[in-house]
Amino acid sequence: MTAATEEPKKSRAGRNLPAAIGVGVGMGSIATASLIFEPAIFVGVVAVAILIALWEFGNALATTGVKIPVVPLGIGTVAMLAAAYEAGTESLMVGLLLTVLGVIGWRIAEGPDGFVRDVTAGVFTSVYLPFLAGFAILMVAAPNDGAERVATFILVVVCNDVGGYAAGVLFGKHPMAPRISPKKSWEGMAGSLIGCAAGGAICMATLMDDAAWKGALLGLALAVAATVGDLGESVLKRDIGVKDMGTLLPGHGGIMDRLDSLLIAAPICWLLLSFFVDPTP
Template sequence: MTDAPGSEGPEPSEPPTSRREGGGLRRAHSAADASASTTTGARSARAEFETHVAHARAEFEEANERIKQRTGRDLILAIVIGVAIGVVVVASLIFFKWIFLLFAIAATSLGVFEFVRALRASGRRVDLIPQLLGGVVLMLSGYFVDLWLHWVLTMVVVVVLIVWRLLGQMFSRDGRTYGAVLSDVLITGLVVLYVPFLGSLAMILLSQDGGEWWALAFIIITVAADTGAYVTGLTIGRHPMAPRISPKKTWEGFGGAFVAALIAGVLLALYMLGLPWWTGLIIGAVILGTATIGDLGESMVKRDLGIKDMSSWLPGHGGVLDRLDSILPSATAALALFYLLSPLAVS
């Protein structure tokens, strides 16, 4: 069989005509071989790197899934959202107080909205719009007016909200029992005192000379305690702390929170607040106590309402109020500590 026309192989190259030309050809072949070897090595290294990355990613996703199954939280989303919120809080406190004021008003308003929605879903009657307006009034008064006037406005807001609820019940004429109406009135006062009033105490602290550093300090300590409890409880937590209230909280986690809060308190006292180191132990311990009480308190409320989270607006965290549960009562402690310990600051 003969080859078809036009299918002949390449003609053999002519032999080099000189010794110099032969050397050049040998060098060209050597360079080509070296280039091919380098390309092959690079491809092999790249394939090996991609294999390691894929393996590490698979292990991380598997670990994240185990954490999610145990805690009910997506660790990656929780970290990303937590860092984003932290950047806003730190930047606003350091550079522009009024931005933090707006951020705090928005956060407490969302917390009130979540709380009222959850209460309504459980059959309670709470007026949303008056609660939101009253909350904004308290937050603004905490920052802009004198302390005595803020207390007066707080009482006025509580009374107005209770009267509003009673008038609304009178006009509804739906035969609601006396016990249910009394429960609605008490819950009306609870909402405004729990979320915007405690938030307004942080605004009072913010309005003080150097108060932004104290506000930042108590928030950092709260976050450090929460992180210490989460990591320690996740790794070595075995003994439930309050199984009927919050089954996933452990004494080991509380120990981790205790250590983290004290370390953060000492460091912040020395390098940010200009206080003696031992005051940091007091600040850390007190903030840890109020943060723990706030966390367990909100867990009791959610258990009573039959819900796991106030909302799902913050993936990996739950709702806004789920992030404020430790911060709100800690604002009270931080304000008291400011009045007690700030005179000890080194000028």
Template sequence: MADGRNDEASTATDRIRRTARTARGEVEGRIHEVEERIHDIEARAREMDARIEKRVGRNLPKALFFGLVLGFALLFSLIFVTELFMLFGAALVVFTSYELASALRFAGRDVPRIPVVIASVGVIAPAYYFGAAGLWWAFLAGAAFVTVWRLVEQLRPSLRNDPAVSLSTDLAAGIFVLAYVALLGGFAVVMTAAEGGEWWTLAYLIIVICIDIGAYVSGLSFGKTPMAPKISPKKTWEGFAGAVAVALLAGVLLAIFMLGEAWWVGLVLAGAMIVTATVGDLTESLLKRDLGIKDISTWLPGHGGFLDRLDSILPSTIAAYLVFLAFGGS
């Protein structure tokens, strides 16, 4: 009897073990299937990212993340404490002027980066506290500062007889950086400091962002006809059409619900932004092509450099300021 009970217990134990091994095998099989599916999804995602990056030249997830970070910082500085916009603007000016000066130095222009950065930052406070007049005087003072610095550098014996040194070209490049980054960007500071101007600054930035997004989505979905193949092969007329449609809609909505202006004022603002943003984008592409580089820098993952993100915004600033003076600056 004892032996029979032992046999039954042993048989039951064996069944339990077999059942456990079968269950464990099934679980491991399911886990293996899940892992394979995850790997397959990851591979497809990487393949999709690679296709998108090849087509638009950007790592989309990184671009979105850093774009959102910059966007929230900008919103906070404009909506809650406008004085913080000076700090935000100063930080952008520092990085952008430094990277553009560095790119020009890479191309053989001996641009003095330290004085260019100092002069660029120097326009922010005068623009905020003294308006357009303060911005212009600060820009002229900065240009003089950069010129004197470069002339003093020329006194070095190592440069005095160097035939490769072109003083006029170097000075022109330095002042170009100051004008392109600090002077144009300074008008956003002037506008923000004016009564109600922070909403106009936010409006024109939103429209320019909508132009970029509209061109990106429409170009990615329908783009076939290159706009300027020798300058920027990825830009298409289909993308431009999408940018125009989105910008005009955004302009009308912003004019009515945020600026408190007539709907046609939004069309005027959006129309100006479409022209200046497109010209700015193509101009920066032409500049990079002339310098022989893909991105001005690699400081912003997924974006390239700061100028790669501000290429549409900087030229649009002065146009937005003029529209603000015409309709919102009273």
């Protein structure tokens, strides 16, 4: 095999590292640009990402015979994110309720075969994708420092991935959940905790102009949440029987494979920043 036809070399963690880094930088640049120029653009970026993830998840579930109602879920995604940006938490909750009702009504019209199965998957999807993503929108909609909150959120979760990856590759010997994610180790988890605590402290002190210790606590909480999100999607993929949810992003898989950590971490970050930065008198 010649050099021209050789497959890209993968890291010890199984990734095409140069491609993964390039895609990660590109995605981060898009998010950063949207936050700098206009927060509403960030809402659109998130909506597009969730719609693509919804399509990927629907295709993956279809291989098992599950058919989620994509049309009401797509409409509900846009409605939930827009409502969260314009009117806050209560509107996000109302959007979720209406989306669930839309999923049920749409599936009723298709007949009884597999009704419970498809509706259950559809309701799960409405919570897992657009509802959890809505908390990132709630952060960007915060007056005065919305962009800084989202930047802190994204940077700390990136620290989780980078710290966990580096420590796992260099020191990983003890699997954390071998039946779910064989390459994830306790040493990698330690790297995630250290990376997130440091990243959170720096972000809180610089971007949020607040106490570094609050950022360290935020980082520790997000490290746990992001790891749970990563393991949760690994469980989904093993249950469905796919390696990745999609192939859109070289070195990463699909959009949904990059959102797993962010989705679970978003409500935790929103809650803690609301408490730390906007304490109740």
